[in-house]
Amino acid sequence: MGIEVKYPFLFLLLIPAVIMVFLYIRYHWGKGKEIYLIASLRLAIFCLLIFALTVPQVLLPVKGQAVVFLADRSASIGGNDEALAWIENSVSHRKNEDQFAVAGFGENVVLEQNLGRNREAITEFNGKTDDSQSNLEAGLQFAASIIPRDSAGRIVLMSDGNETAGKSLETASVLKNRKIEIDHVLLKTASGEDVSISKLSVPPSLYLGEEAPVTIEVTSNISKQTDIRLSVNHKEILKETVQVKEGKNVFTFSHKADTAGLTVYKAELAADQDAFAENNTLHSVVNVKGTPKVLIVQGKESGDIASLLKGSGLEAETVLPEKLPTVLSGYLQYQSIIFNNVPATVISENQMKLMEKAVKEFGTGFIMFGGEESFGLGGYFKTPIEKLLPVDMDIKGKKEMPSLGLLLVMDRSGSMAGNKIELAKEAAARSVELLREEDTLGFIAFDDRPWEILETEPLKDKKKAIEKIRSITPGGGTEIFTSLEQAYSELEDLQLQRKHIILLTDGQSATNGDYDLLIESGKEKNITLSTVALGQDADRGLLEELAGMGSGRFYDVTDSSVIPSILSRETVMATRTYIEDNPFYPSVHPYPDWNSLFENGVPKMNAYIATAAKPRSQVPLLSEKEDPVLAEWQYGMGHTIAFTSDFSGKWSGDWTRWEKWPSFINQLVTKTLPQYESEPYRVSVENRDGNTVLSLESAVSKSMPIETSIVSETGEQIEANVRLTAPGKYEATMPESAGMYFLNIKQTDQNGNIQVHQTGFTIPYSEEYLQKGENKEHLESLSKMTDGVELASPEDAFRPLKKPASTKQPISNWLILAAFLIFFSEIAIRRFGLTALAASVWKSSIKKKEKPDAHMKIQKLKTYREAQSPSVQAAVKRQGETSVKITKEKVTGKKKQNRTKPSAEPSPKEREERMKRLLDAKNRKNK
Known part of the structure; x- marks a missing residue:
C-alpha cells in the first residue's frame, strides 16, 4: 500500500501558504495564545487543500497479475507449434488469481483468447493474420490495450526479433511508463533452401529499337540450379537455366525495345524445394519512346481500322473484346484505345475501370465508333466507359418513343446469394432509370414460386421502384415456368407498342412446362x-432455346x-428508336x-x-435533330472522342468513300494521343519505418508545384501527399504494399504551360521473405527497456512483477472534507474566543454532572428512612410536624398582614422537601 500524486509540482504552493501563516502570526504577535x-x-487547511490539488491516490495491491502472450505468426517463423507449447506450459503454472490472454500478429494483430482466468490455453491459432510483415509495434500496442488501464502487467513476446514494419522501441518506452514488462522468448526462423531475386535493373527510359541491358541479381543460401524467366508486357522473351552459388549472383541479359510506351519487365525464378515463392518475382517499368501504339478493340462486321492506320505511321494492334487485358499495365503500353462496335456485355466492370484510370490518370486517348x-445499344449506360466519353447514353425526353412494357423476371434462389444478386439488383435499377415515367414496368423475383415485387403498371415513382428492387433477398429453390407464365399473362392484354421480358437465372428449373x-x-x-x-449451373440449352423462340437475345x-x-x-x-436511320448531311460547327x-x-x-452531348464537350458535327455525330472533350489527362456513326460504311454511308476518310480517321486518333514532354524525373523508392517513400528529382532542379497520381496494377488509386524537400526534389509517402505502381507527374510552369511525365515503379516483396536469422539483440533491447527478461522456462511467465499491480483510490474528496x-472550527475560535468556548464546554459538563448527584441523594434518603426503627421514625415525624407547624404559622402570620387565606394540608412533594431539609440540618448538627 502506498500513495502517489498526479501533480506533485503543486506542492510548491506550500511555500506561499507558510509565508501567509507566518505573516499572520507576526501581525497578531502578543494578542494571546489563541493566535x-x-x-x-x-496551515493545516492549506496543506489539506494543496494535497487535494495534487490528486493523490492510495495504491491498493491487486491479487494476481495480467499476462498477455504475443506470438509472432509472420512468414519468417513458419510454424507456430513452439509458441503454442510455451503458452500451454506457462498457463499450467499460473496461480488462481492470475489472468492471461493470447494474441497473434503479422502485419495485423488478431486476438486469439481474451483476458481472463481461463483454465486452459488455446491449442491452435484460428485468427487470420497477414504474414507478409512482422509489425512488432502493432503487436505490442494491441497487447498493452488488453491489460487494464493504470495497471501493471506483463507481455510475453514470442518472436524471432526481425521487425519489418513499425517502431517497437518507441512503443516499449511508452509501456515502461505504464509499468508493463516485456519478457521475450526467442523463436527459430523458418529454415530451408531459398533462392530469391534481390534486384532487377533496366534503364528507366529507352528509345524504340534500342538494345537494353537487363541485370538480374539473385541471392541464394545454397548452390543449385534454377530457371530464370524474363517477360516484357506479360510476354515471355527469355527462359534460361543457370547455376547459382551460395551468396549473391549477377546475371545480365539484353533485350531490344520493340514497343513504345510504358513497358513492364518481369523477372521470375523457378527452383525446386524453394522456401519462399514470394521472393521469386520482381518488376521494372521502362518508358520506351518511339512510334505511338494504338489498341483497336474490334466487334463483328466493323471494318478494318488497323490497315488504314498503318499508312499514318502509327503502330496498331487489334484484339477481340474477350481478350482485353485485366491489369493496368496492359493498357498503359498504348497511347490510344479504339472501340469499334464493341458491346459492353462482353467486357467486365473491372476492365472498364482500368481503361477509365488509364485515360484519366495517365493521358491515354479513347475513341468509340x-x-x-455500341453506345446505348451496347449497354454502356452508367458504366466507366460512359463516364469517360463526351456523350451520355440516355436520351429520354429528346424524342417520341414507342410505348414500352418491360417485365423483369429474376432468380432469387439461394444460389444467387452474395455478389450475383447484388449485381442483378443494380442491373434492374439501371433499367428503371432508362425508362420513361409513361413506360410500363413489372418485376417478378422467383425461387420455388413467383414473388411480385413490382406490379405491372406505368412507372410513376422511379425512386420507390428502385427501393423495392434493392430490398430483394435470396430465397429457396428454382422454378422458372410458373414465373415466366405469370409475366406473359401480365403483358399480353396491355395496349403497348413494345412488350419485352428479360429472364435471368443461374440454375435449373425444378419443373417443366409447355414453353413452346x-x-x-x-x-x-x-x-x-x-x-x-x-454461371456454370444455369440451363444454357433451355435458356438459349427460349430466347430463340421469343425473338430475343441469349447471354451466356x-x-x-x-x-x-x-x-x-x-x-x-x-x-429500337436509339438508331436514327434517316439519311442526312451532318452540320459542321466552326472548330x-x-x-x-x-x-x-x-x-x-x-x-x-442517338446520344446526348455532355455540358463541357465540343460537338464539331451535329445531325439534323441536333444530336452529336462527332463529340470530343478532355477527361482528366486524356482526350476522348465519340463518333456515333459506324466505321464499316453500313451507317456512315458516303463517308467511307470520301477521299478524306483516311485523313479524318487519322486526325481522330492523333487528337487522342497524349502530349508528353521529354523532361525526365528520376524516381527512387526506399523503405522508412514500414512506409514506402517515393523520391522524385527533376533534372532542371526547378521548384515548380507538381501534381501526382499513383495507381496500382489493379487500378486502385493510391493516396500519397507530395511535399517539396529541396529545389526540384519531392517526396511522397505511401503505405508499404508490394507490387507494381504507375506514376503520372503533372507540372505547371509560370506561364501556365502543363508538362506531363509518365513512369512506373515497383515496391519489392517484404524482407519477411528473406532468411536473415534470429535478431536476438532487438528482443533483448525491448526487454531491457521495460525491466523484462528472456524467459528460460515456461513457469517464469507468471513470476511476480518487479512493480506489482495495484488499483488506485483517489482521496481528494476526503482531504477537502477534512x-x-x-x-469551520477555525471560524468558531475567531468568533467566540478560545476561553469562552472552553468555559461554555466546562459549564455544560458541570450541569450534566449535577443532575445525576441530586437524584442519587434522594434515593439515599428514601433508603435511610426505610431503614429507621418505628420509634425513631415517629420522633422524626413529630419533630418534623412541629417544625412544619411553626414555619407554617410564621408564614401564615406574615400573609395575614396582607390578606387572610385558608390553611391547607401540604402536598406529598412539599412534605418530601421538608423532610430533606430536616435531614440535612440533622446531619450538620451531628458533625
Whole structure:
C-alpha cells in the first residue's frame, strides 16, 4: 500500500501558504495564545487543500497479475507449434488469481483468447493474420490495450526479433511508463533452401529499337540450379537455366525495345524445394519512346481500322473484346484505345475501370465508333466507359418513343446469394432509370414460386421502384415456368407498342412446362423474350432455346459484373428508336481543328446512334435533330472522342468513300494521343519505418508545384501527399504494399504551360521473405527497456512483477472534507474566543454532572428512612410536624398582614422537601 500524486509540482504552493501563516502570526504577535492555534489550523487547511490539488491516490495491491502472450505468426517463423507449447506450459503454472490472454500478429494483430482466468490455453491459432510483415509495434500496442488501464502487467513476446514494419522501441518506452514488462522468448526462423531475386535493373527510359541491358541479381543460401524467366508486357522473351552459388549472383541479359510506351519487365525464378515463392518475382517499368501504339478493340462486321492506320505511321494492334487485358499495365503500353462496335456485355466492370484510370490518370486517348452494339445499344449506360466519353447514353425526353412494357423476371434462389444478386439488383435499377415515367414496368423475383415485387403498371415513382428492387433477398429453390407464365399473362392484354421480358437465372428449373405454347401465344401478342444464363449451373440449352423462340437475345455470362450492361442494353434495344436511320448531311460547327477537312462539303450519312452531348464537350458535327455525330472533350489527362456513326460504311454511308476518310480517321486518333514532354524525373523508392517513400528529382532542379497520381496494377488509386524537400526534389509517402505502381507527374510552369511525365515503379516483396536469422539483440533491447527478461522456462511467465499491480483510490474528496471541518472550527475560535468556548464546554459538563448527584441523594434518603426503627421514625415525624407547624404559622402570620387565606394540608412533594431539609440540618448538627 502506498500513495502517489498526479501533480506533485503543486506542492510548491506550500511555500506561499507558510509565508501567509507566518505573516499572520507576526501581525497578531502578543494578542494571546489563541493566535498560535488559529495559525496552526490555517496551515493545516492549506496543506489539506494543496494535497487535494495534487490528486493523490492510495495504491491498493491487486491479487494476481495480467499476462498477455504475443506470438509472432509472420512468414519468417513458419510454424507456430513452439509458441503454442510455451503458452500451454506457462498457463499450467499460473496461480488462481492470475489472468492471461493470447494474441497473434503479422502485419495485423488478431486476438486469439481474451483476458481472463481461463483454465486452459488455446491449442491452435484460428485468427487470420497477414504474414507478409512482422509489425512488432502493432503487436505490442494491441497487447498493452488488453491489460487494464493504470495497471501493471506483463507481455510475453514470442518472436524471432526481425521487425519489418513499425517502431517497437518507441512503443516499449511508452509501456515502461505504464509499468508493463516485456519478457521475450526467442523463436527459430523458418529454415530451408531459398533462392530469391534481390534486384532487377533496366534503364528507366529507352528509345524504340534500342538494345537494353537487363541485370538480374539473385541471392541464394545454397548452390543449385534454377530457371530464370524474363517477360516484357506479360510476354515471355527469355527462359534460361543457370547455376547459382551460395551468396549473391549477377546475371545480365539484353533485350531490344520493340514497343513504345510504358513497358513492364518481369523477372521470375523457378527452383525446386524453394522456401519462399514470394521472393521469386520482381518488376521494372521502362518508358520506351518511339512510334505511338494504338489498341483497336474490334466487334463483328466493323471494318478494318488497323490497315488504314498503318499508312499514318502509327503502330496498331487489334484484339477481340474477350481478350482485353485485366491489369493496368496492359493498357498503359498504348497511347490510344479504339472501340469499334464493341458491346459492353462482353467486357467486365473491372476492365472498364482500368481503361477509365488509364485515360484519366495517365493521358491515354479513347475513341468509340458507333454500330448496333455500341453506345446505348451496347449497354454502356452508367458504366466507366460512359463516364469517360463526351456523350451520355440516355436520351429520354429528346424524342417520341414507342410505348414500352418491360417485365423483369429474376432468380432469387439461394444460389444467387452474395455478389450475383447484388449485381442483378443494380442491373434492374439501371433499367428503371432508362425508362420513361409513361413506360410500363413489372418485376417478378422467383425461387420455388413467383414473388411480385413490382406490379405491372406505368412507372410513376422511379425512386420507390428502385427501393423495392434493392430490398430483394435470396430465397429457396428454382422454378422458372410458373414465373415466366405469370409475366406473359401480365403483358399480353396491355395496349403497348413494345412488350419485352428479360429472364435471368443461374440454375435449373425444378419443373417443366409447355414453353413452346407459352412463347408462341406471347408472340401473337407482340411479346419478345431475352434470357441471361449466369454461371456454370444455369440451363444454357433451355435458356438459349427460349430466347430463340421469343425473338430475343441469349447471354451466356461467366462474369457477373456484366449483368448491369446486359439489362441496360436490353432496355434500350426494346425501344429500337436509339438508331436514327434517316439519311442526312451532318452540320459542321466552326472548330478550327476540323474546318480544313470539310472545306469542300460534308458527305451524306445513313444512320447513327442517338446520344446526348455532355455540358463541357465540343460537338464539331451535329445531325439534323441536333444530336452529336462527332463529340470530343478532355477527361482528366486524356482526350476522348465519340463518333456515333459506324466505321464499316453500313451507317456512315458516303463517308467511307470520301477521299478524306483516311485523313479524318487519322486526325481522330492523333487528337487522342497524349502530349508528353521529354523532361525526365528520376524516381527512387526506399523503405522508412514500414512506409514506402517515393523520391522524385527533376533534372532542371526547378521548384515548380507538381501534381501526382499513383495507381496500382489493379487500378486502385493510391493516396500519397507530395511535399517539396529541396529545389526540384519531392517526396511522397505511401503505405508499404508490394507490387507494381504507375506514376503520372503533372507540372505547371509560370506561364501556365502543363508538362506531363509518365513512369512506373515497383515496391519489392517484404524482407519477411528473406532468411536473415534470429535478431536476438532487438528482443533483448525491448526487454531491457521495460525491466523484462528472456524467459528460460515456461513457469517464469507468471513470476511476480518487479512493480506489482495495484488499483488506485483517489482521496481528494476526503482531504477537502477534512479541510472544511477544520475551517469551520477555525471560524468558531475567531468568533467566540478560545476561553469562552472552553468555559461554555466546562459549564455544560458541570450541569450534566449535577443532575445525576441530586437524584442519587434522594434515593439515599428514601433508603435511610426505610431503614429507621418505628420509634425513631415517629420522633422524626413529630419533630418534623412541629417544625412544619411553626414555619407554617410564621408564614401564615406574615400573609395575614396582607390578606387572610385558608390553611391547607401540604402536598406529598412539599412534605418530601421538608423532610430533606430536616435531614440535612440533622446531619450538620451531628458533625
